[in-house]
Amino acid sequence: MPFAAYAFPLNAKKAPQSREDLLAIQNALHAAIPKVEPATVCIDLGEGTGSGVIVTADGLVMTAAHVASGVGKDVTVIMPDGTKLTGETLGLLSESDAALVRITEKLPGGGDFPFVEINRTDDTKLGDWIFSLGHSGGFDKDRGAVARLGRLVRVANATIQTDGTLIGGDSGGPLFDMEGRLIGIHSRVGPQLPVNMHVPVKVFLDGWDLMMKSEFVGEGPFAQKPEKGKGMLGIATKPAEGGLEITKVGKSTPAEVAGLKEGDVIRTMNGTPVKDRDGLKAVLAEMAAGDKLALEITREGKNETIKLRLGER
Amino acid sequence: MKRSNYVSASARIAAALFCLMVCGGNVFSQQSLESNFRMTGDGVLAVFEPQRQAIQKCSAALYDGRDLVSYGVVVSADGYILSKASEIEKVAKLDVRVDTGLFKNAKIVMVDPRWDVALVKIDAAGLTPAQYAPDSKLTQGTWVVVNGATSRTRRRILAGIISANEREIPAEGGAVLGVELEKSKDKLIVKSVTEGSGAQQAGMKAGDVIVSVEGEAVKDIKGLSDLLNTKKAGTKAKISVKRDDENLELDVRLSARGELFREISRNDEMSGDFSNRRSGFPKVLQHDILASSKTMGGPVLDLDGRVIGMNIARANRAETFAIPVEELKPLAEGMIEQSKK
Numbered sequence: 001m002p003f004a005a006y007a008f009p010l011n012a013k014k015a016p017q018s019r020e021d022l023l024a025i026q027n028a029l030h031a032a033i034p035k036v037e038p039a040t041v042c043i044d045l046g047e048g049t050g051s052g053v054i055v056t057a058d059g060l061v062m063t064a065a066h067v068a069s070g071v072g073k074d075v076t077v078i079m080p081d082g083t084k085l086t087g088e089t090l091g092l093l094s095e096s097d098a099a100l101v102r103i104t105e106k107l108p109g110g111g112d113f114p115f116v117e118i119n120r121t122d123d124t125k126l127g128d129w130i131f132s133l134g135h136s137g138g139f140d141k142d143r144g145a146v147a148r149l150g151r152l153v154r155v156a157n158a159t160i161q162t163d164g165t166l167i168g169g170d171s172g173g174p175l176f177d178m179e180g181r182l183i184g185i186h187s188r189v190g191p192q193l194p195v196n197m198h199v200p201v202k203v204f205l206d207g208w209d210l211m212m213k214s215e216f217v218g219e220g221p222f223a224q225k226p227e228k229g230k231g232m233l234g235i236a237t238k239p240a241e242g243g244l245e246i247t248k249v250g251k252s253t254p255a256e257v258a259g260l261k262e263g264d265v266i267r268t269m270n271g272t273p274v275k276d277r278d279g280l281k282a283v284l285a286e287m288a289a290g291d292k293l294a295l296e297i298t299r300e301g302k303n304e305t306i307k308l309r310l311g312e313r
Numbered sequence: 314m315k316r317s318n319y320v321s322a323s324a325r326i327a328a329a330l331f332c333l334m335v336c337g338g339n340v341f342s343q344q345s346l347e348s349n350f351r352m353t354g355d356g357v358l359a360v361f362e363p364q365r366q367a368i369q370k371c372s373a374a375l376y377d378g379r380d381l382v383s384y385g386v387v388v389s390a391d392g393y394i395l396s397k398a399s400e401i402e403k404v405a406k407l408d409v410r411v412d413t414g415l416f417k418n419a420k421i422v423m424v425d426p427r428w429d430v431a432l433v434k435i436d437a438a439g440l441t442p443a444q445y446a447p448d449s450k451l452t453q454g455t456w457v458v459v460n461g462a463t464s465r466t467r468r469r470i471l472a473g474i475i476s477a478n479e480r481e482i483p484a485e486g487g488a489v490l491g492v493e494l495e496k497s498k499d500k501l502i503v504k505s506v507t508e509g510s511g512a513q514q515a516g517m518k519a520g521d522v523i524v525s526v527e528g529e530a531v532k533d534i535k536g537l538s539d540l541l542n543t544k545k546a547g548t549k550a551k552i553s554v555k556r557d558d559e560n561l562e563l564d565v566r567l568s569a570r571g572e573l574f575r576e577i578s579r580n581d582e583m584s585g586d587f588s589n590r591r592s593g594f595p596k597v598l599q600h601d602i603l604a605s606s607k608t609m610g611g612p613v614l615d616l617d618g619r620v621i622g623m624n625i626a627r628a629n630r631a632e633t634f635a636i637p638v639e640e641l642k643p644l645a646e647g648m649i650e651q652s653k654k
Contacts, residue, residue, distance in 0.1 A: 014350055014356065015350055015354075015356045015357045015359070015360065016357065016360045017360060018360065019360075019616065021360065022360060022361075022456055022616060023616075025456075026454060026455055026456050026474075029453070029454025029455075029474065030452055030454050030455070032454075033452075033453050033454050126344065126345070126346045127346050127350060131454070131474075136629075136631045136632060137580055137629065137631075137632075142478060142480040142481075143477045143478055143480055143599070144453075144477055144478045145477075146476050146477045146599070146601075146631060146632065147453050147454060147474060147475075147476045147477070147601070148473075148474070148476055148601040148631065149352070149454075149473060149474045149601060150352055151346060151350070151351055151352060151357075152346070153345055153346040153351055154344060154345040154346065155344055156344065161345075163351050163352045163353070164352075164601070165601065165603065165630055165631045166630070166631060167580050167583065167584065167629055167630040167631040167632075168579055168580040168583070169580070170631065189583060189630075193585055193603050193630060194351065194352070194353065194603065
């Protein structure tokens with residue numbers, strides 16, 4: 001960026017010295033919070049909720065890897081006004097607790113999603129004033145997202161520590177500088193109340209392309225890769241001319257949901273030709289629940305491609 | 314409303330993190346802000362000296378012997394103080410410190426169970442009562458100041474911001490009497506009475522048969538809970554019971570289920586010392602200042618040193634509730650007036 005970023009004046013002081021200084025902090029919060037709150041969402045995974053923040057007009061959400069918990073999972077994104085939208089988890093960085101989610105449904109009124117600006121300058125430093133937003137303990141429309149003020153008290157490569165207190169439900173929510181630019185995502189807490197950890201946006205930006213490609217990066221601890229060989233398709237087959245013929249499609253299985261039918265002949269799975277059951281087993285043995293599978297099939301003489309995600313066995 | 318607890322730190326991660334901090338302490342120490350300039354440090358709090366002076370005068374500290382049990386708001390020059398009822402009711406001998414003076418044997422004059430507020434009287438004159446702000450209509454992000462730690466002579470303060478919308482906090486798990494019932498299809502027989510419940514205070518006993526609530530006949534658990542669901546925790550309900558051949562009318566204060574039968578959630582586990590009574594309030598303000606169950610009851614000040622509310626519940630690690638001044642002022646005035654009758 002050719003121009004110098006505007007710096008919040010109080011960040012240059014060790015501490016506020018006067019009522020005017022306090023009002024400068026308060027005025028900055030009054031200006032910034034209403035600007036970023038509409039983009040602070042709750043992410044419902046069915047078994048629990050976390051938070052997230054929309055960062056693009058087309059509905060890309062930054063959150064924590066332990067909230068997304070996997071790649072290609074269906075989630076419900078709850079807007080601050082209570083509107084529920086479907087979403088899908090993209091990739092995640094399991095070692096640093098970063099993940100992206102895509103909102104897959106349009107707003108009821110159409111139009112752009114509210115979104116926040118990412119502070120890409122990486123210029124935050126110790127002592128900077130910050131504020132956290134998040135749906136602490138779960139979504140509560142009457143309460144709204146909860147704001148907390150604090151300072152940046154520790155910076156390490158993959159972690160920012162602040163003294164703005166977090167709790168379960170805040171995970172994945174946004175940490176802002178005083179101009180309302182995103183500088184981190186809430187991750188975890190320490191044993192004492194003022195110890196609260198966030199993933200810096202730099203970690204997201206560095207891993208952005210991998211996450212956009214729905215990659216599961218690393219071996220945890222913030223998310224665990226689904227086990228290979230545990231993915232479920234839901235069909236019975238027999239060898240046939242040109243591949244494997246489906247003899248049965250299980251009820252409510254990924255195969256049925258994707259529209260596979262009895263009599264379809266599977267020619268390839270993710271590009272690998274399959275001629276017998278061992279071939280099918282070999283492909284599935286390398287795949288896990290949630291993985292994408294593209295099937296080239298022949299149905300009534302016509303070639304088709306069917307895409308699905310494996311279920312959990 | 315669903316209040317599921319997504320865990321921001323699973324036990325496993327918390328343990329790993331703790332290790333990381335202990336092991337890496339030296340490496341990171343040069344990269345950390347000295348504690349004096351953190352939110353709870355004197356370097357930051359010094360600028361709030363005018364508000365601290367107001368807290369020094371209008372925030373009372375209530376003790377059971379040497380132990381602080383609660384704070385309070387001084388609401389009159391002649392010694393009326395509001396505090397959090399559920400934290401002080403069990404104290405046999407209540408001592409109160411206002412500014413540098415210690416007042417022994419304070420009396421609990423009256424309790425408002427709806428707000429969990431007690432009116433306390435000390436034998437004093439010439440106190441500086443809290444100055445009420447005209448309203449509590451403060452936007453999210455507005456500074457507020459409360460009583461932090463207290464010594465014999467000096468009040469420390471803590472500062473933070475209004476962090477959420479003003480709203481009602483419904484009773485956790487709904488309103489309950491505080492009894493366990495025997496399994497019976499057509500009769501509500503009390504099997505046991507829960508310690509500290511409104512049912513116990515009203516004198517309900519094991520073996521009593523609950524016949525009606527507010528004049529409406531009840532026969533089974535569903536009927537009873539349907540009726541109680543229309544009521545609020547902290548209010549009283551007239552319960553008719555049959556004991557042996559006698560018919561009794563009991564005035565039972567309803568409790569929040571969460572208050573009597575607490576199930577500790579993952580969020581509770583990471584919240585330190587929170588208030589037992591933390592729900593069932595008609596309206597609250599919310600702020601982000603660190604607190605514990607023992608630092609509730611005191612005033613919440615604005616930057617002008619005026620009371621915008623009274624801390625009433627430490628709800629969890631990130632949320633503290635206060636009674637807004639619009640409700641607090643008439644409550645204080647009403648209780649004082651009633652107590653003088």
